[in-house]
Amino acid sequence: MAPIISIQNLTKTYSNGFQALKGVDLDVERGEILALLGPNGAGKTTMISIVCGITNPSGGKVTVGGHDVVKDFRATRSMIGLVPQELTTDQFETVWNTVSFSRGLHGKKPNPAHIERVLRDLSLWEKKDNTLRQLSGGMKRRVLIAKALSHEPEILFLDEPTAGVDVTLRKDMWHVVERLRASGVTIILTTHYIEEAEEIADRVGVINGGRLLLVEEKKTLMAKLGRKQLILDLTETLDAVPHRLDGNGLSLGPGGTTLIYDFDAEHEQSSIATLLSRLSEEGIHFKDLSTRQSSLEDIFVSLVGEDK
Numbered sequence: 266m267a268p269i270i271s272i273q274n275l276t277k278t279y280s281n282g283f284q285a286l287k288g289v290d291l292d293v294e295r296g297e298i299l300a301l302l303g304p305n306g307a308g309k310t311t312m313i314s315i316v317c318g319i320t321n322p323s324g325g326k327v328t329v330g331g332h333d334v335v336k337d338f339r340a341t342r343s344m345i346g347l348v349p350q351e352l353t354t355d356q357f358e359t360v361w362n363t364v365s366f367s368r369g370l371h372g373k374k375p376n377p378a379h380i381e382r383v384l385r386d387l388s389l390w391e392k393k394d395n396t397l398r399q400l401s402g403g404m405k406r407r408v409l410i411a412k413a414l415s416h417e418p419e420i421l422f423l424d425e426p427t428a429g430v431d432v433t434l435r436k437d438m439w440h441v442v443e444r445l446r447a448s449g450v451t452i453i454l455t456t457h458y459i460e461e462a463e464e465i466a467d468r469v470g471v472i473n474g475g476r477l478l479l480v481e482e483k484k485t486l487m488a489k490l491g492r493k494q495l496i497l498d499l500t501e502t503l504d505a506v507p508h509r510l511d512g513n514g515l516s517l518g519p520g521g522t523t524l525i526y527d528f529d530a531e532h533e534q535s536s537i538a539t540l541l542s543r544l545s546e547e548g549i550h551f552k553d554l555s556t557r558q559s560s561l562e563d564i565f566v567s568l569v570g571e572d573k
């Protein structure tokens with residue numbers, strides 16, 4: 266099936282000459298959850314703004330549902346819901362009106378039952394008659410999400426939706442995301458909370474300095490780049506890794522009380538058995554052993570670090 270979003274050689278140079286995107290290629294499949302990770306200033310919001318038709322690209326081509334985002338702005342925009350990173354909403358309007366008007370702006374007929382469902386899902390129903398200035402910061406964020414969902418979009422962009430929100434809202438939000446995914450909505454989110462991406466994304470993209478460093482199925486990424494460590498708690502401290510065991514991915518932990526074995530998560534079994542028998546030949550004994558798998562965070566830090 267054709268991708269729902271197709272980005273080809275996208276570049277963006279802002280009017281002050283700063284190049285925020287340096288040739289990004291990305292296809293997003295219908296119904297997937299894609300997490301975009303990247304440090305501050307990587308270009309995430311710039312890329313999202315271009316797909317949503319808020320910012321003009323300098324070069325390249327972006328289509329949404331087969332329509333060009335520049336030439337066919339109306340068609341593409343109505344397919345998209347955007348939860349922006351910054352709060353930008355009329356403070357004197359009520360929650361109900363804000364969300365209902367937003368639906369109208371996208372050219373959809375009124376549907377109070379849908380608006381009610383969205384507000385209830387986001388625990389905003391009690392506040393529907395409050396004006397926005399009467400809400401807390403986290404509640405205003407919920408209103409942004411409700412607005413983005415008001416016109417039943419096929420694609421939802423969440424630009425750091427959980428920055429500065431409490432645990433309850435995060436949970437509410439991920440429930441909403443799960444439900445949307447189940448109904449076939451395509452979701453692209455940016456986050457600095459890598460564990461969130463690890464939990465809910467199907468694919469992960471890493472962006473840094475205006476370039477997409479990689480896009481990969483989360484499982485493949487973790488298997489490919491993920492390292493495992495076997496940590497042996499020694500009965501006697503060692504000064505150094507014994508000579509005959511050098512160069513096999515072994516290192517000593519602090520104080521010489523642990524021996525750490527770095528190995529490839531995919532070809533682990535036989536090498537561990539060999540290692541353990543060689544240790545016993547060397548007279549090295551341990552009282553406990555544990556393993557540790559590198560997280561998406563470790564992978565991210567090493568990728569972005571290398572790119573500097």
Ligand SMILES: Nc1ncnc2c1ncn2[C@@H]1O[C@H](COP(=O)(O)OP(=O)(O)OP(=O)(O)O)[C@@H](O)[C@H]1O
Nearest residue numbers: 279281283285303304305306307308309310311312
């Ligand atoms: N209007 C603008 N004019 C000039 N430069 C801009 C403009 N908007 C963004 N930039 C620059 O483009 C780069 C990318 O910004 P962008 O907002 O896309 O980053 P981001 O990945 O969303 O970062 P964050 O995680 O902090 O939200 C930054 O260096 C930023 O300073």
Ligand SMILES: [Mg+2]
Nearest residue numbers: 309310350424
């Ligand atoms: Mg941003």
